[in-house]
Amino acid sequence: MKHRKGIDLTGGRKDCGQPTYVGEAMDVMADVTRMMQWECIGGRCAKCEREAWLDRWELQRGRSSIILSEVATRLRCRACGNTAGNKVILGRLPRD
Numbered sequence: 001m002k003h004r005k006g007i008d009l010t011g012g013r014k015d016c017g018q019p020t021y022v023g024e025a026m027d028v029m030a031d032v033t034r035m036m037q038w039e040c041i042g043g044r045c046a047k048c049e050r051e052a053w054l055d056r057w058e059l060q061r062g063r064s065s066i067i068l069s070e071v072a073t074r075l076r077c078r079a080c081g082n083t084a085g086n087k088v089i090l091g092r093l094p095r096d
């Protein structure tokens, strides 16, 4: 079984709709598994400022908890390959 080490900033999640950008994650200790369903998690590259939304369910698969600071350290930019200093961003899905 392969273990993915990095999280690609691929963007365009089909099941995550088009989230409204909320801002950079302030509370890096926040637990992804305890966040609300309409909250989206993304990443921003520190080098080229590319932004992309992540698949939360992929992040937390097989995990009882995963905090945002841990997500941040695993981010890898698809465009430039940067893995250092990338930020976690938060978004919100329309609730209907």
Ligand SMILES: [Zn+2]
Residues within 6 Å of the ligand: 045, 046, 047, 048, 049, 050, 077, 078, 079, 080, 081, 082
């Ligand atoms: Zn980049």
